[in-house]
Amino acid sequence: MLSWIGFLAIVVIVTILIRGKTTPIIPLVLVPIIAALIAGFTFSDIGEFFSAGMSSVLNVAIMFIFAIIFFGIMQDVGLFDPIIDKIVKATHGNVVLISVGTVFIAMIAQLDGSGASTFLITIPALLPLYRQMKMSPYLLLLLIAGSAGIMNMLPWAGPLGRAATVLEMDVTELWKPLIPIQIIGMLVMAALAFYLGKREQRRIIKQYGSLEQAIATKVDSFLGEEVESASEQVEVVATEQKRRMYVWNLLLTVLVIGVLVANILPAGLAFMSGTAIALLMNFRSAKLQGETIQRHAPNALTMASIILAAGTFLGILNGTGMLTSIAEDMVSILPSAVSSQIHIIIGLLGMPFELLLNTDAYYYGLLPVVEQIASTFGTAPQSTAYAMIVGNIVGTFISPFSPALWMGLGLAGAELGKHIKYSFFWLWGVTLVLLGVAFTLGLF
Incomplete structure (x- = not known):
């Protein structure tokens, strides 16, 4: 019964998110509470689950608020303008090169094993370029998500x-046999980026007449808003001051990201400190500093509230045991005739499971049960693990259970439902290719 309640709750939430008719806060908060009450839990229980869920995402929410404000200040002071101009000139406005380059940038950013830092490093740097080229932000999210997922096979990743x-x-x-899979996965993602870049380039030319015309126009067709070129923006920072402070702002950004990657300070404190220094360096009066915070705070607080709502969702579904129950019951209902191949079947369905289970439920709830069943048919534990890892990991950043993904969506100004519709089947395709490679290499 607990499984069915949890399953229906997740289906309702994902359906509402995909339809995009309400703010994500509504289904993420109300549906789990209703599900928990139906399952027989008290408001006192739900309060405890909520507290546990908040503890799991609070640091992410704090980091997100100050990261948004920090990168907003860096855009105000023109940090990314020269970089974008040089990339556009270097690629001659080549959408395909930008797409393929996104894959390798995301893979490098994911070397620290943190999805949150990958989104924080890649999206603020690349999104202005995508907007200028009129490329879809959902293409950006797809390429980052798939690339980061492949690199997430690193031993220091979760x-x-x-x-x-x-x-x-x-x-x-456990990791060493997966190295060839990662290398081939990089090539597969690069090939996918090449194909999707070609498709995106055709769309842009069809819509705007030429790439040059697309770059010149101000309308962002995907976000439905006016995006002004640097020369037409309201100058919140004088041009001369931008030039004078450019190197210092660049050094500050590199320092903050370096501290984040090296794990010298908690990510929230790193961005909080960076924001304070950036305000002090670029805006000398309290009035200007306050206006700057007010300018960027709405976006930061809106997405931080969604992350906190996702914490409620995670806390309740974890605390009630619904996720673990779903994992165990999914295995138990499989026909006995397919039990000998259960690890492969679960691997093939690993991507859809990303919409139903969080990482802990998948590896701590589902993997032990699958491994136990498969071992009775002589399947080595490592084989079961490899089938489930390769089948699931590419889809890590398409799941509503991923706090890092919510951060990426906020940075890109995108919606989870649209991201799932745009990316799901492409990333599942990558997963199936890698499963085939792993099977050919004898990993399972």
Whole structure:
């Protein structure tokens, strides 16, 4: 019964998010509460689940608020303008090169194993370029999500650590056979970026007549808003001051990202400190500093509220045991005739499971049950793990359970439902290709 309630709750939430008829806060908060009450939990229980959920996303929300304000200030002071101009000139407005380049930038950014930092590094830098070229922000999200998912097979990233814990083996030993999969995955993502870049280029030319005309126009057809070129923006910072402070702002940005990647300080404190220094360096009066915060705070607070709502969603579904129950029951209802191949079946369905289970439920709830069943037919535990890892990990950043994805959506000004519709089947296709490669290499 608990499984069905949890399953229906997730289906309702995902359906509402895909339809995009309400703000995500409404389904993320109300549906889990109603589901928990139907399952027989009290308001006191729900309050405890809420507190646990908040503790899991609070640091992300704090980081998000100050990251948005920090990067907003950097856009005010023109940090990204020269970079964008040089990239456009270097690529000659080549949409395909930009798409392929996005894949490799995202892979490099994901080397620290943190999805949140990957979105924080890539989206603020690349989104202005995508807007100028009239490229879809959902293409940007797809390429970052798929590339980061492949790099998420690193031993210091979360999924492999969880799988190694379940199997009671060294995470590095678990990772080594996956290195060829990662290399081939990089090439597959680059090929996908090439194809989708070609498709996007055709769309832009069809809509605007030429790439040059697309760059010249101010209308952003995907976001439905006016996007002004740098020369036409309201000058919140004088041009001369931008030039004088450019190197200092660049050094500050590199320092903040370096501190984030090196894990010297908590991410929230890193961006909070960076924001304070940026305000002090670029705006000398309290009035200008306050106006700057007010200019960027609405976007930051809106998305931070969604992240906190997602924490409610995660806390309640975890606390009630619905996610673990779904994982166990999914395995138990499979026909006995397919039990010997259960690890492969679960691997093939790994992407859809991203919409139903969070990472902990998948690896701590589903993997042990699948491994136990598969082992009775002589399947090695590592084989089960590889099938489930490769089948699931590319879709990490398409799941409503990923706080990092909510951050990426906020930075890109995008909606989860549209991201799922745009990216799901492409990333599932990448997953199936990698499963085929892993099977050919004898990983399972």
